[in-house]
Structure formats: structure tokens, C-alpha cells
Amino acid sequence: MNRETPPTIYLKDYTPPAWWIDTVDLDFVVETGATTVTARLALRRNPAVAAQPLVLDGEDLETLGVSVDGQPATFVATPTSLTLTDLPDACTLTTVVRIDPDKNTRLSGLYRSKDGYFTQCEAQGFRRITWFLDRPDVMSVYTVTLHADKEAFPVLLANGNPVAAGDEADGRHWAKWADPFRKPAYLFAVVAGKLDVLRDSFRTASGREVQLAIYVEPGKLDQCPHAMAALQKSMKWDEERFGLECDLDHYMIVAVGDFNMGAMENKGLNIFNTKYVLARPDVATDVDFENIDRVVAHEYFHNWTGNRVTCRDWFQLSLKEGLTVFRDQEFGADLHNRQTARIREVRGLRAAQFPEDAGPMAHPIRPASFVEINNFYTSTVYEKGAEVIRMIQTLIGRDAFRAGMDEYFRRHDGQAVTCEDFVAAMAAASGFDFTQFMRWYNQPGTPKVVVDGHYDPLERSYTLTCTQSNPRASDDAPALIPIRVALFTEADELIAGSERTLQLTANSQSFVFNDIGDEPVPSLLRDFSAPVNLEFDYTPEQLTLLLAFETDPFNAWEAGQRLASTLILGAAAEIAAGRTPQWPDSFTAACRRLLQTQRERGAAFVAEALTLPGETTLAEQLEIVDPDALHAARNGLRRHLAEQLEGEFSGLYAALTVKEAYAPDSEQAGRRALRNLCLSYLLELDSDALRRLAYAQFREADNMTDQFAALAALANINAAVCVQREEALAEFYDRWKDEALVVDKWLQVQSTSRRPDTLATVKALTQHPAFDAGNPNKIYALIRAFGANLVRFHAADGSGYAFMAERILLLHERNPQVASRLARSFDRWKKFDADRQAHARAALEKIRAHPGLVRDVLEVVERALG
């Protein structure tokens, strides 16, 4: 192949910048067909580094002028660099470039979405706006002036505070903003558009008044109040939990419909995917409301963990992301339901991060190298990163963790730092030795911990022997793994004094519990105290006991998941061998008991406990996956439970009706979740009456949670004719075709359907007016969600793979980041049988062979094939 191999960047090669840029003055002239950007940079040599030429980063810039201290300068330009030699030690560099945001389909840098202009600069989008040292350790004070047509772009925003504005000739106007805080270029943002705004304010603990504003496309103001409330709650929470106050006079959120990711924490001017701002009970589900709370909080929390203290280089991404996810998780747990929040975190980790960590893209939370940094905004960096922070808190305790945070800001406020700096602050505050713990930052892979229990009746002692291994790690050295445990008697009581956090530091290590009267049932890894796979040879009776009586809700849930996994995996093997699986009555009885105790245990918990482990998670436990058998087994168990517990499901379905006005609070949401779970089980039965029940719910619901749950249950039905299914899908689209985010739900409910004709449906939908091949949300809802539909994407004939390859090649130049995310669908292709592998390999090779393949996709595909 005659293609230049894109360079690999290594953490070990980090060197400090040769130049600092103290101030940046930017002038944007926004015109149809082009935007002109004039940048004045106050440059100063970094005295700590040997003298070097100035080499600025750029991408897709048309250079119109370069001058130094007011004089035209000589320079050497390549498409991606601008080099100036023989500069004085301090000088002002002025560049003028032309960019074309209307043609920027990558949604990185300055781009157009509908009738406005927006920016996304993390990680390396600023270089698509102007020549710059586009790296997070170069921090500058910015002033920005925007000029645009007043009628078309009445709102002109940039980071910081508005300092002046006025009118210009030809119906144009301008606005000037100044951000008093030094910041790296990735936190830069501007917006120009016609937008509605919801305003409010927040008074901080020390009494400063922060002006809050949420900007949205015209007509959507009634979908903003929830996000505004979430912002105010986040601000309060961060003061109370971490003593962190907002440092800004203006905090703005702008929602945009075309956005590659979830949201972006630009200093004082967050830009959000509409998905994480807009909500109203009739268009957003309980889960949407909760996600908005978490993402609004996440971006706000970045103002300290990310902005005030930022990353030295992009290898340190988890410094800000892992920590900030941990913070938004804690906020969500305090705001909603701590028990189910933890369960969902772990469910998510197992569905996405564990497979990633076992596949070709596995990397430590701090990668050692990358080709394209955008490929490393992963669930490993984010979610496993958050687990690593959580382990620090578990090891040193909440108070020491808080002291460590204080110490971190005392030491590093205003700096660009490394993960070591963070851990060193935690060590200083706690006295804990984190030397061994650093392995979590440097090694990929999910450790496996095998636990063996031995009871000695003469000694009245119980010994737990833990053995760890991690085949993905580069050596056999042990990790430090905190394992929370408690012991239960066979008579279902927690043994007093048995709750401990074991610190597994050796490859194999024993822990002795004394004064234990009878052989106990150990509850291991309570609250999921470490991101590991823990094995213990439980009997079904022991798991049933833990499911019923464990006081740690996470481990009660976990016991149920273990029981269900064993049954489903066993049944899948039976089905693959042509036999009919048998289901034990004990499991049905345990589920019945859960349904009967929903009042005491909470509807939200019971809903989680009765949700069987997902196919993707189950597949990780298999050497070679037979997706059809796995699918049949899991749904077979669902149907079995529906048959056995039809009365209970129907009874609870009726009993759990929420009678008060809709509110997205955790109490109501829990009841809706359990009620809708009952409905989804009931629809496993071939019953027209139950389908009519679902359809009635669909028609009568006054909120999207219930309406969509009914639609999703109906969408799975695979009868030759199911009028309720067809009518619900048609009505849903007809009613919501003007609400982009609801249309995404309509696409996704079809792309994730169990039905065998799903691929054909997805293909047809790519031609439907509802689909937009340039909009990330639409692509994620229809194409990427199909890639996560295990049984349909991994169809035996390779049709799913061929389709995905085709979509990736259609998209890669238009939007490399989104195309690369689609390519991740292939991650686990080697876990399937030889025929499927042959089809997947052919699809991957076809992508790799494509002339001009973007490096984002190339990195993913090469790792998959490699």
C-alpha cells in the first residue's frame, strides 16, 4: 500500500514547549463562504529550554499574512506547520488566515450547524482556526472580537466577560470578550448565531454572583429549565463536597445539534450536544433527565478539575476525565439513588470498558502512545479512570481524599500537570504509599482475582486466599487491589466485625478472619471496590442468599447477575448442542421474592436486579461466542420468567402506576422503571391482549419514559403481523418528526431491535428523511447502535460487517472522529467463529485498503487486524 504511515506519538518523548504565548488577541470576521481570523500572539522564549525555531500547528488554513512586531516576516509553511526562525526572545506575531467553517464537516475547529457557527477545540481543533502552539501546557490570556451580520447572527459569544459591542456598516455588528483566566487553546470557544437564551444566576458561598445563561435554537426555551436547575445544583454540590466555588462572572452553556461528543467544558462557555441540554417530560425519558444532570455537572466540575488545573499533555487525559467522571458519578448518586447509580456504573463498565480492555484497542488509563488522540476519549480513560480515582478514595477514606483534593489545588492551581502530580497530592494528604498503585495508570487489562475460601472449625477461622492475574499486562507484577468484603452466616446474617477492605498487594495472598463460628458465605468486592473480574466458587444457594440478604445493594445485585449469567451461559451451550435448556425453579423463586419485596427493597433496585446481564457482557465470559445461541438463551430465560411470573408481573404493572404529575425524581423514576420492566417481560408472551396493553400505554402515556418503554417492547416483536408494532412506530414518527432528539430514539429503537430483519430496516432507514448522514447523533442512533446489536451485527453471513464497512468508508473523510467510533464495532471480531472471522477480516481489510483512509480509522482498523 502506498500510503504514508501516520506517526505514533509517545509519552516518553514529551518535552516542554520552546515558546510561551502569554496573550492571544483574536479577531474573527464571519462572512458567507469564509471567516477571516487575525491572531496576535505575544511570544516569549521558554528560558528553560534550548533555543529553537518557532513551529506552530495548523490544519486547513489559508495563510494571508505573517508579520513579526509589525513587519512582514519570512516563514516556512507546510499544510500543518508554520516555522519562523531567528525571532527575538520576545515578540508579537500576527497571522491572518482564511478558514471556511461552512465546509468543515469534521465538526472540529469552527463549523456551521444549521444557522449558527460553533467551535470544538479539544483535543486539537484550535489549529484549524489559527496557527498556534496547540498543546495543553501552553496557556494564554485571550481577548476575542467577533464581527458578523447582525440579523443572521445576533448572538456573538466567546470565553470570559463581554467588554464591548457595537454596530458596523452594512448591517453588521461586533462584540468583544475578554477571559481573565490563562487557559490552553483546547478550552477556547466562540459562537455566532440566532439563539434563544434562558438566564438565571447563582450566588456562591462567598457571595459572588454568577450570571448563568443557556443558549438554544429558537423555540426550545421550554426544554431548558432542567439543565439550568442541574447547573445550579452542581455549583452548590461542589461547594459542599469539595469546597470549590465558581470563579466566573458568566457561565454560559450553548446547545448545538451537530456535535461529535457529549459536551465540552470551554472556560465559561460550555458547548453541549442538544442531547444533554434539552428535556421536557413529553420528549425526554427519566434516563435522559438523569444524564443531563450528570453531563451538566461533569462540564461544570471541569472548571476546577480540567480548567484551573489542566493536563500537561494528552497522555494525561484521565487526570481530568477520570477525576471529573468520578465527581459527576458522586453528584448523581447524591442527587438520585446511590445504590442504583453504582449498579448502573458497573453495568456500563462491563458492557463497554471491559470489552475494550480485552480487545485490540486496550490501553492503560494513561496510554503510552497514540496515533490519533481523538481515538483515546474512551471508556477506559473516562470510566476506568473514574474507578481508579474511586479506589484512591476507598484506600485512604473520604476525609483524606478531600484533603488530597485541597492539596492538589494548593499545589497546582493554574498549572498543567500529570497524573503523578495528582497522586502525589493524595499521598501527601494521606500518608499512603501509592507506589504500587501507579500500576493502574500504566497497565491495560482487567485483572482477574480468583478467591478461595477455607473454613477451619477447630481454629474457628476463615481464610480467604486471593490470586490475581492480568494477561494483558506487560509483566507479572501484582496490582494493589482493594477488596471490600463481609461475611454472612448461612442463616443470612451479617457477621459483626467482618466488614473489611482487604488490600491485595501480592500475586497471591491470604486473609484470615478469626472467631467465626460456622462456615460463612463471603460477600466479595462489595460496592465494586475495584475494576476487576472476581471469581469465587459460589453455590446457587449461596448466591440466592446474598441476593436476598446482602446489605450492600451492589453485591446483592451482583449475586443475581452471577446466578443469571451461569444459567444463560449454560443454556447457550445447550442450545448450541441442539438441546432445550432447563431452568431451575430456584431462580424463578428468587425473582418472585424480589417482586414481592419491591416495597422494602425499592422499585429501582428490583428493576436493576431483574434486568438480565446484557449479551455483550455475557459474550466476554465466552472463549468463542455463538451470538445466536446466546441471544436465544437470554431471551429464553426472559420468556421462562414471563411464563412463570405472569401474575406477579401483571399485578405489579397495575400496582405501580404513577398517579401524581410527572417528575423526573428517583422515586417516580424507580417505579416507572420497574413497571416498564414488567411490561417488557410480559411482551415475551405471545399474547394479543398484552400487546394491546403495551399499545394502550404507548397511546396514553403523558411522558416519554412510558411512551418509549412501550414502543421499545413492541419494536422487538417478531410476529408475522403485529399491528400494534407497526402503528406505534408510525405514530411515533408522525408525532415527533420535528423533534430531532426524539427522532434519534425512533431510529435507535429500530436499529437495536431483536428482529431478524433489522439490518434491512436499518439500510432502509439510511434513505429515510429522518436520517442525516452528516449528523453524529443520527449516525450514533442508527449505525453505531446497530454495531452494538450483538446478534444482528455479527450475523453469520457477514452482512452486518459489510454494511458497517460501507458506512465507515462513506463517512471517514466527512467526519473522521465519528467514522472511527463506528470502526470500534469490530473490536471483538476475534471472539467469533472462523466463518464470521473471515467475513469480519474481509470487511476490515477492505477499509484498510481504501485509498486516503483517514488516520483516525486507520489506527483502529490496524489495531483490530494486527
Ligand code: ARG
Ligand atoms: N472534554 C470533553 C468532556 O469531557 C470531551 C471532549 C472530547 N472531544 C473530542 N474531540 N474527543 O466531556
Ligand code: ZN
Ligand atoms: Zn470530561
